Amino acid sequence: MTVKTIIAFGATSAICVALLRRYAAAGASLYLVARDESRLAACAADLAARGATVTGTSAYDFNDAHRHSAALDDAAAALGRIDLVVVAHGSLPEQADCERDDALVRACMEDNLTSAAVIMHAAARRLEAQGSGTLAVISSVAGDRGRKSNYTYGAAKAGLDAIAQGMQGRFAGSAVRVVNIKPGMVASPMTAHMEQGPLFAHPEDIAPRMQRAIERGSRVVYVPGFWRYIMWVIRLLPTAVLARLPI
Numbered sequence: 653m654t655v656k657t658i659i660a661f662g663a664t665s666a667i668c669v670a671l672l673r674r675y676a677a678a679g680a681s682l683y684l685v686a687r688d689e690s691r692l693a694a695c696a697a698d699l700a701a702r703g704a705t706v707t708g709t710s711a712y713d714f715n716d717a718h719r720h721s722a723a724l725d726d727a728a729a730a731l732g733r734i735d736l737v738v739v740a741h742g743s744l745p746e747q748a749d750c751e752r753d754d755a756l757v758r759a760c761m762e763d764n765l766t767s768a769a770v771i772m773h774a775a776a777r778r779l780e781a782q783g784s785g786t787l788a789v790i791s792s793v794a795g796d797r798g799r800k801s802n803y804t805y806g807a808a809k810a811g812l813d814a815i816a817q818g819m820q821g822r823f824a825g826s827a828v829r830v831v832n833i834k835p836g837m838v839a840s841p842m843t844a845h846m847e848q849g850p851l852f853a854h855p856e857d858i859a860p861r862m863q864r865a866i867e868r869g870s871r872v873v874y875v876p877g878f879w880r881y882i883m884w885v886i887r888l889l890p891t892a893v894l895a896r897l898p899i
């Protein structure tokens with residue numbers, strides 16, 4: 653499906669920006685939603701300079717669950733029809749900090765699962781009413797198996813997997829598509845504190861594959877693609893073996 657109109661939640665995230673720049677170059681119309689107002693304004697200006705029509709923006713913390721429907725209504729009024737809803741926000745706390753601080757566990761669930769779940773449900777209603785459109789959510793390879801290095805974040809992302817799978821069942825046979833995007837390690841502000849080994853990709857490297865998956869309506873896409881095989885092996889490892897690995 654050709655995508656001409658997009659609402660992006662978490663529009664200022666590095667991975668989302670890389671994707672939106674591709675649509676901007678193709679002249680898409682965008683409605684951008686993010687938390688930080690000044691970064692959002694800069695992002696809107698960047699995308700407009702690259703060819704997009706930015707029809708509107710909205711800045712708020714996504715844990716304000718009552719704001720999402722209004723953002724979708726505004727976007728629909730500005731865009732006419734919504735071809736694509738992108739859900740791209742998230743936060744990555746240190747696992748060791750979560751083990752010490754219950755508030756961080758809760759914040760991780762709210763930033764990565766609760767807020768995204770509410771947005772996905774509200775977006776699904778909107779696309780269902782239109783009769784077509786694509787909902788693309790950025791989850792993570794971290795959701796494929798609980799590992800000692802990041803199981804709190806991984807649990808939240810696994811929740812997004814379950815929602816995406818359920819919605820794919822709900823919309824089977826219709827023209828609404830739900831695309832679950834699973835990045836591996838990507839160089840972005842979220843991972844800036846980590847040592848960037850050879851498995852790290854850049855947002856602009858993974859954006860073309862994300863865009864193809866969205867346009868094909870693929871159910872799941874690993875980006876880069878080799879993560880499908882890495883996670884296949886990790887899922888098969890016996891728990892006792894996984895426990896001995898530093899991952």
Ligand SMILES: NC(=O)c1ccc[n+]([C@@H]2O[C@H](COP(=O)([O-])OP(=O)(O)OC[C@H]3O[C@@H](n4cnc5c(N)ncnc54)[C@H](OP(=O)(O)O)[C@@H]3O)[C@@H](O)[C@H]2O)c1
Nearest residue numbers: 665666667687713714740741742792835837838840841842
């Ligand atoms: N980088 C990776 O290795 C990697 C791997 C797998 C999956 N992912 C996922 O990819 C997506 C994009 O991440 P990224 O790598 O592009 O990181 P990023 O540039 O740090 O973007 C994360 C974005 O999420 C926003 N955010 C977090 N909590 C929010 C909240 N409560 N309300 C509104 N916005 C909120 C942040 O807003 P502020 O700027 O206001 O903080 C930021 O714009 C995330 O879902 C992430 O979990 C990333």
